[in-house]
Amino acid sequence: WMSVFDEALIAAKSLAGFAASSFNPTVRLGVTGLSRAGKTVFITALVQALVEGGRLPVFRAQAEGRIAGSSLSPQPDDTVPRFDYEVHLADLAGPARRWPDSTRQISELRLVIDFQSNRRFAAGMSRLTLDIVDYPGEWLLDLPLLNMSYAEWSAQTIAASREGSRLAIAGPWHEMLARLDPAAPENEALAREAAALFTAYLKAGRDERFALSTLPPGRFLLPGDLEGSPALTFAPLDLSKAGDIRSGSLHAMMERRFEAYKHKIVRPFFTHHFARLDRQIVLVDALSALNAGPQAVHDLETALTSVLSAFRVGANSWWSAIFRPRIQKILFAATKADHLHHTSHDRLEAILRKMADGAIGRAAFSGASVDVVALASIRATREASVKQGRENLPCIIGTPMAGERSGDEVFDGEAEIAVFPGELPEDPNAVFSGSGFNGLENLREGGVDYRFIRFRPPRLEDGQIFPHIRLDRALEFLIGDKLA
Ligand code: GDP
Incomplete structure (x- = not known):
């Protein structure tokens, strides 16, 4: 005792x-x-x-x-x-x-x-x-799914894909979607093909030209170690004319996997x-x-x-x-x-x-x-001002990564260049309306487009x-x- x-x-x-x-x-x-x-x-x-x-x-x-x-x-x-x-x-x-x-x-x-x-x-x-915990922001986009049925998610996702610049990139997936009959018997090959086309559509939106960023499921963009698993092998179905779910159907299979995604992947991430x-x-x-x-x-x-x-x-x-x-x-x-x-x-x-x-x-x-x-x-760049005519232009200087290009010029990864980076508008609203501001592109200098140049990391000074x-x-x- x-x-x-x-x-x-x-x-x-x-x-x-x-x-x-x-x-x-x-x-x-x-x-x-x-x-x-x-x-x-x-x-x-x-x-x-x-x-x-x-x-x-x-x-x-x-x-x-x-x-x-x-x-x-x-x-x-x-x-x-x-x-x-x-x-x-x-x-x-x-x-x-x-x-x-x-x-x-x-x-x-x-x-x-x-x-x-x-x-x-x-x-x-x-x-x-x-304790520093690094995790993809894409995974946070999945939270609303926990409160959504497969039918609701399908309807929302399809509707979003018919708007704006998404429509232009959704072609191949839409074409397949039109061929999928929810009542047909479940079929792994079809499920995989639909998931692949749907994922390709989501990824295309992340392309530099569109830079779209909103759509779940997050693991379709960044699967972690789950790539190819059944819980990631589903896609929306057009259920606008579908009847009740029959067991053994494609619809039932997709719904089961959607639920597995929610309960086995999304929820544990949030709770743990x-x-x-x-x-x-x-x-x-x-x-x-x-x-x-x-x-x-x-x-x-x-x-x-x-x-x-x-x-x-x-x-x-x-x-x-x-x-x-x-x-x-x-x-x-x-x-x-x-x-x-x-x-x-x-x-x-x-x-x-x-x-x-x-x-x-x-x-x-x-x-x-x-x-x-x-x-x-x-910080991969430093600042300088470059004289152009009477004006002093605020510039940044850095070493472009090998293979980066500007116009006809391809950089070798060694030489430094000075770039006029363009200014952001004083009124933050301008970037939303597009009025008078359309990205940084109309700010380029002398017609040379330096916008997307990626610089190499700087040389590290000893002990710094x-x-x-x-x-x-x-x-x-x-x-x-x-x-x-
Ligand atoms: P993650 O996907 O969020 O982990 O992104 P990374 O940290 O890998 O960064 C993606 C890329 O952005 C890098 O490869 C760099 O090209 C660029 N980058 C990130 N941070 C900086 C920075 O502070 N300065 C510059 N110049 N580039 C950066």
Whole structure:
């Protein structure tokens, strides 16, 4: 049995445990964004900046010299892949200077930060455990599916595919759709063909020219390790004339797989991973949408709103019964700001704020604090002004990646060039209406189109971290309060 002494010991231990957890907090930081938004580069740069103790003036704990050290540590979740930090850093910083492989699925990395608190009664060192969880933003688009039947989803998806520029890319899939009889016997070959054409349609929308971004199912775009599994082998059927579902029919098969997708894939992601996040950064490649024009901007806005609806915490929302998101802080970040001159950074922020407006209002309502930033996790360019006639044009200088082209010129990946990047409009509304602003294209200089030039990562100076834009501001917002 327990002696009084044992009991006292247990009480003391649990008190110590309580004290330890309140002084040594853990934060789970979600990093998300649609494909190519810049998640992998962001996490790699952030971890490098912390582990190497780089210069981050706005990130106060580091600027004030209160961080004794940050290091990687084994992650708590044994079944989640580890974020491949060392490989990504070697890609960027190695002689090849290449961008790392992008996010394909969920991964995780644990960082421990030992710091000196500046609170009045804090004695000794404290430790912040930061769990970074990287996952595709496409997966968040699936939340509404949980509340939808197969018939509802089919009808919505087909209706959307008949509008605007989607109609132009949906041809091959529509043609097959017209041939599919829901009442016909189930048929694996047909199901696979329909799923393949439907997936090709979804992917075509993500093409640079359209830059459409809204449609679920998210795993059709980024399947993670589920590629080819039956739960991903379904597609909408035109049920407008369909009767009751007969067992053994194509309709029954598609519906069964849709339900499996919801229950075996979507729901576990939300309950096991999403619901446990404390803070979240949503990376947005707003520049690509701006380049593609007003429809892409609208589409991105819709995608942001649907991504963000996942963060909406309300006692009455139907999914609060399934999981209870507890996100306290959300940062929207427009990435790749190094493609613009600094005079446009605040404008990019204003545009993103405008795009995310609806979503931000709702998140604020739920008690999470929200901010917006334009950043470059890794700054691949520097600024200069180039004289043209009497004018001094604000330019950026960088090394285009090998094979990038502009007009007839193909770059070799070694020579630097100066680019006039175009300015964003002062009034953020211009990018939505298309009035007076149509992407960055009508801002090109001398007819030479430098818009889509991708630059190589910069050369890393010995003992330094990668140059960045406002990465420190992002860090201060996301974890600064935990290091106070
Ligand atoms: P993910 O799909 O969200 O993981 O996107 P990545 O992090 O792989 O980024 C996609 C691409 O965007 C990279 O290969 C780079 O070409 C570009 N990129 C991302 N971040 C930056 C940045 O800070 N500056 C520049 N110039 N390019 C970036």
